Amino acid sequence: MSAAHWRKAMNFTAARRDWSGGRAVAPPGRAPAVAPPSAPGARDWRLWRHVGVRHVVVLAAVLVYPWIVPPFFAFQIGGQALTLGLIALSLTFLAGYGGMLSLAQMTIAGIAGYVVAILGVSGTAEISLGWPWWLVVILAIAAGTLAATFIGWLSVRTEGIYTIMITLAIGVAFFYLAQQNYAIFNGFQGFQKVLPPVVLGIDWRAPIPYYYLALFWALAGYFFIKHLIRAPFGVALQGVRDNARRMSALGYSPVAHRVAAYAVAGVIASIGGVLMVWYNGLISPGSVGVSWLINILIIAVLGGMRHPIGPFIGAVVFVLLQNFAIDLVDRERFNLVIGVIFLVIVLFSPDGLLGWWDGLREWTRRRIDRPRSAIHGAGWRSVGVQQARPASRS
Structure with missing residues (x-):
């Protein structure tokens, strides 16, 4: 059974809960609706109808943002939030659409970052090899993807707390390996002055160029995940998340889909790791620590794991707290502030900030619709009374 048939099977008619091999069954006594033939350009219209005014406003805002704020906000807030959001997007894809909660996504990003520092140019010239930047970036993404595939191969046969513990153990093991190995990872000092290349005469670590570089890859990752979760692979992966035994009976391999999902998430996390090492200008074991x-x-979790925009919203909140919470509390108590906010989100909004936003929209819609329904109801009652009066007189 193909993924297209599976998608049709999940869309069977709600009025009659019958299973008919993936084909929708119309209720008794009602003729099935026949869609009119598509006119030229109708497909484009169907695609564009999902783009609302809010999407255009948000896109315009993120494009204009670095020109209306100081360089600190463009680089330290915008660039860092986009980079962390890209790494968190890989976790959202795994956990939200694959049902696999991995704590090793920063480890994968760190592996890609270390490959950039080791094979590229850094302040530690006796270890770094000084290869061309384009080759180094390709090898870094490939190394991170291979590491993610290996981690997925180890962990997909487990579920729940066991998956979390395996990925956490791998992350801690890599942290101690990088901290204690001096021949390759330069120990606890790591690599300093790992700067992005100057391409087309542009210094990509300058605030505005780096912001647009991070924005390009953030948008690429966002739209890629939006497309993938509607593609046959994404639909099958969500089927594996919901009922792996049924998907196996339909001819799918849950293990293969989960490992492939880890590989996809590894590509996204590796790109984020390359951007992160260029943002910091360095990489050390502290960059891949447990924290x-x-x-x-x-x-x-802050942004919400049910939509690809969630990790970017969570990254913005996290970076703002990281930079400005010290004005209210001591720097050492930042983790306490983050922990309290995380606890509030988990207890009162399992869907993160997106859940609160949807709840506010639903509450506003009900408040607007309630007076309308009352007005319409009063109008119909008055019409009924006026129509009934002549009948009573006769």
């Missing part, structure tokens, strides 16, 4: 493994999870 950052947890921070990526916090970012994904």
